Amino acid sequence: MPAPITPALSRRALLGWLIATGATTLLAACSGATSGPTGAESLTTAADATATGVTVPTGTKANIPSFATSAPSTASGTRSATTTAAAIPTPGIMPVQGALLAALVTVPQSEFLPGLAGIAYADFVTLKGNYGLGGAKSALDARALVTDSDALAAFLRAIPLPAEAGSRYALDATWLNTLGYDLWQMDRAIAVGNGPSSWTRMVGSFDRTAIGAVLDRAGHKPSTYMGKTILARGDDAQIGTISDPFTELTLMRFDRVIVEDGALTTTNRMALAQGGLDVAGQRQPGLAGDADHAALAAGLGAVVGARLLPTDPFLHPVRATAQPAAVATGGAQLHAYRRVGLGLRDDGATHTMLVALAYEKQADAAADLDTLRARAATYTLASGEALSARATVGQPTIVTTANRAVVVLPFDIPDPANLDLWQQLYFREEYGFLEL
Numbered sequence: 001m002p003a004p005i006t007p008a009l010s011r012r013a014l015l016g017w018l019i020a021t022g023a024t025t026l027l028a029a030c031s032g033a034t035s036g037p038t039g040a041e042s043l044t045t046a047a048d049a050t051a052t053g054v055t056v057p058t059g060t061k062a063n064i065p066s067f068a069t070s071a072p073s074t075a076s077g078t079r080s081a082t083t084t085a086a087a088i089p090t091p092g093i094m095p096v097q098g099a100l101l102a103a104l105v106t107v108p109q110s111e112f113l114p115g116l117a118g119i120a121y122a123d124f125v126t127l128k129g130n131y132g133l134g135g136a137k138s139a140l141d142a143r144a145l146v147t148d149s150d151a152l153a154a155f156l157r158a159i160p161l162p163a164e165a166g167s168r169y170a171l172d173a174t175w176l177n178t179l180g181y182d183l184w185q186m187d188r189a190i191a192v193g194n195g196p197s198s199w200t201r202m203v204g205s206f207d208r209t210a211i212g213a214v215l216d217r218a219g220h221k222p223s224t225y226m227g228k229t230i231l232a233r234g235d236d237a238q239i240g241t242i243s244d245p246f247t248e249l250t251l252m253r254f255d256r257v258i259v260e261d262g263a264l265t266t267t268n269r270m271a272l273a274q275g276g277l278d279v280a281g282q283r284q285p286g287l288a289g290d291a292d293h294a295a296l297a298a299g300l301g302a303v304v305g306a307r308l309l310p311t312d313p314f315l316h317p318v319r320a321t322a323q324p325a326a327v328a329t330g331g332a333q334l335h336a337y338r339r340v341g342l343g344l345r346d347d348g349a350t351h352t353m354l355v356a357l358a359y360e361k362q363a364d365a366a367a368d369l370d371t372l373r374a375r376a377a378t379y380t381l382a383s384g385e386a387l388s389a390r391a392t393v394g395q396p397t398i399v400t401t402a403n404r405a406v407v408v409l410p411f412d413i414p415d416p417a418n419l420d421l422w423q424q425l426y427f428r429e430e431y432g433f434l435e436l
Contacts, residue, residue: 099123100306101297103190103201104288108275112197118309119293120160125187125204127159127304130348136184137205143171158344158419159305162191164200164253164266178245179254180210181264192287196237198253199267199276208259215257218246226281230273231257237268291403292358296341299356299399299406306343307426314340314434332371334436335364341406342422342431351413353391353422355431358406362398365405369396372409375433382430390418 100121107113128134136142146152149171161167165183166175176182186204193199212231219240220231234240234255240247246254256273258265267273279286287293296308341356357372359365373396379387387393391411399406413421425431 097302099188100300100303101288101294103188104293104297105286106201106276106279107190107192107287108199108272108279109285109287109290110197110199110272110275112269112272113193113199114287114308114310115193115195115197116310117194117198118192118307119287120162120191121303121306121308122159122161122165122189123187123304124159124161124165124183124189127346128184130346131155138184139169139171139173139176139182142184146171154417154420157423158346160191160307160423162189162200162202164191164202164250164264165189166249175249178214178249180212180214181206193272196252196268197272199265199269199272200253201263201265201276203263206259206262206264208261211257211259211264214246215254215259218244218254220254220257225274225277226283228258228277228281230270230277231259232270232273236270291401292339295358295399295401295404295406296339296356298401299358299408300341300343300354302345303343303354304346305423306341307423309340309342309426311337311340313429314431315436332374334368334371334434335359335361336436337364337407338404340431340434342426344419344422346419351416351419352394353411353413355409355411355434356399356406357434358404360404362400362405365398365407368407369398372396372407372433376409376411379433382428387433390415390421 103121104119107119125134128136133142133145136145142152152170156167156170161183165186166179167183169175170183173182181204185206186202188204189200189202191198191200215231219233221233222229223232224230232255236255237252238255239252242248252268254266255268256266256270258273258276265273265276267276275284278284288297293308297306300306337357337359339358341354341358343354343356345352345354355376357365357368359368373393376393377388381387391413394410394412396407396409399408411422413419
């Protein structure tokens with residue numbers, strides 16, 4: 001099996017990575033750290049856990065995601081007594097067709113969004129169900145199933161889980177105790193924007209009472225907008241006292257919170273909180289009304305993870321690659337495209353990395369099919385390794401919408417240890433075959 005790609009970050013990609021990590025990682029980055037997700041260091045393990053009664057073997061790295069080995073105990077006080085998690089991977093659950101577009105419907109259109117970090121979508125409930133973790137409803141449930149915390153950390157990197165999900169605390173109760181929920185209660189999420197202008201919506205089986213109590217202790221006060229309640233503290237994009245456990249984990253991301261039955265929306269701007277409610281109340285359109293984003297969602301289709309991104313990091317990457325993009329095709333150029341979609345389709349048995357380019361003109365999309373595939377098939381990573389050693393390029397197709405044409409280039413991933421390849425290439429700016 002090929003060695004893992006070393007996940008260093010370019011400066012441009014650093015901001016995107018900060019959005020995808022927890023608060024402690026963000027603080028480390030602000031103090032000078034520039035490395036991206038590498039595995040165990042991004043996941044709190046049993047040694048940090050506050051709960052007792054469950055042992056998590058550390059072991060050596062496994063070929064993730066084959067790590068579920070035993071069903072959780074139903075002993076009182078250790079984990080959910082109703083859990084019926086499978087002991088082995090149970091492939092066959094396909095992502096929901098149209099779920100990405102449905103998530104885009106909820107996102108407010110704003111001058112602040114989507115920003116440099118673009119849009120990140122995660123279908124965690126499908127992914128975990130396909131790998132034996134479908135019954136895990138808490139960190140304690142998951143700890144009973146996971147035999148290798150490094151493997152779990154790698155598995156969680158396969159999709160862009162939002163920082164608000166608390167994935168760094170996937171194996172202990174810190175996030176649950178501090179925020180009233182944890183990663184395993186989240187089904188799907190969409191996160192938009194970066195830094196002081198971000199908006200995240202998660203759907204799942206959240207305890208409104210527990211979350212409300214946490215926010216009350218953190219100093220949030222209710223305000224009413226169009227008949228709905230927004231829980232807010234401080235000014236927009238304000239970081240509270242960093243010694244406070246709630247602030248240490250969330251920084252400014254929970255300055256404004258909307259708690260609903262089965263959904264949790266967080267942002268650091270009141271205008272974005274109100275904008276989300278306007279979309280829900282059909283007073284303004286969501287981002288699904290944007291032609292580029294809607295076209296990419298249609299092109300990517302049923303995915304467990306996706307990123308919808310601006311073109312600049314792909315057209316003009318900061319990180320040099322070992323092979324200029326045009327070399328493999330004798331200097332052939334791509335036509336200008338408007339936005340980039342990256343994604344992962346996965347049913348537990350087959351794993352497909354996707355690259356989607358949204359064009360304004362169908363003729364340009366059609367003209368680029370052969371060039372794009374040829375570039376990808378002969379592309380060499382900065383490490384000197386051929387991309388084809390990790391993923392086999394397939395035949396590109398064109399998906400058309402009312403006013404866009406989307407080229408979709410699939411890559412088969414034979415080894416599930418490379419589930420996060422599409423994300424690693426993004427963080428490293430290794431999509432050099434997309435340069436014009």
